[in-house]
Amino acid sequence: MPELPEVETIRRELAAHVSGRTIRRAQVLDARLVQGRAVDEFEQRLSGARVQTADRRGKYLLLRLDACVLVLHLMMSGRVHLRPAADVQPHTRLVLTLDRDPAVHLVDVRRFGRAWAADAADLRDILGRLGPEPLGGGFDWRTLQASFRNRRVAVKSALLDQRAVAGVGNIYADEALFTARIHPTTPAGQLSQAQLQALADGVTAALTSGIANFGTSFSTFETTQGTAGENQTRLHVFRRTGQPCPRCGAPIRRMVVGQRGTHFCGECQREA
Ligand SMILES: [Zn+2]
Incomplete structure (x- = not known):
């Protein structure tokens, strides 16, 4: 999507x-x-x-x-x-x-x-119910803190909720959590300020890379000229199950969180 x-x-x-x-x-x-x-x-x-x-x-x-x-x-x-x-x-x-x-x-x-x-x-x-724009001015850890407060749902699912942050889907949520070294099933409301800061930075970095590389194409996305994007070659974890983590070399793992395939490094993203 x-x-x-x-x-x-x-x-x-x-x-x-x-x-x-x-x-x-x-x-x-x-x-x-x-x-x-x-x-x-x-x-x-x-x-x-x-x-x-x-x-x-x-x-x-x-x-x-x-x-x-x-x-x-x-x-x-x-x-x-x-x-x-x-x-x-x-x-x-x-x-x-x-x-x-x-x-x-x-x-x-x-x-x-x-x-x-x-x-x-x-x-x-x-x-009307969309959350803040993650690349708009003013998006930072406080935005995530306000969206995630008291939420026991897995942070991966919380990121996909368009009322929390607008525009993040499965690819960029996995990439942002990897960058922030946060395990996908961590309850959203339990993230520390340092983790929220890392996650806000991770969301921004993942989306910015996606735009700079004209989007991620696996099967469906095309530019208006009918060409594929290039960001699929820049991803760290998404759809890289079994391949080495670019940070530590451990194999990337896949699990299902909230019915969505979720990719992460079991070494860099330890369960809390
Ligand atoms: Zn790793």
């Missing part, structure tokens, strides 16, 4: 191509994509609208238009491609034809992706 760095990679590429352009036509090819409005109304709200900019909140992509905001959540397998309007590939769910090519194509094999043509009240409903 695309996480913050993957969505941010798409956002940057989109912003460069679509800011200031006008959507000539919005064409929904899969009604299941559209949330909160009829497909006709969704298409009408977008058609003719000028794109101000591309934004992001957590894992949500936001195209700010003059009168509304097109909100996209890519979920499991959604991809955003910039291609000529006529070049519609299989599994395309939405095409935004602009006043010049390329057009914006939303391609989604598994069809879990979601889209809203949102007004201000819709935006509050969709985004």
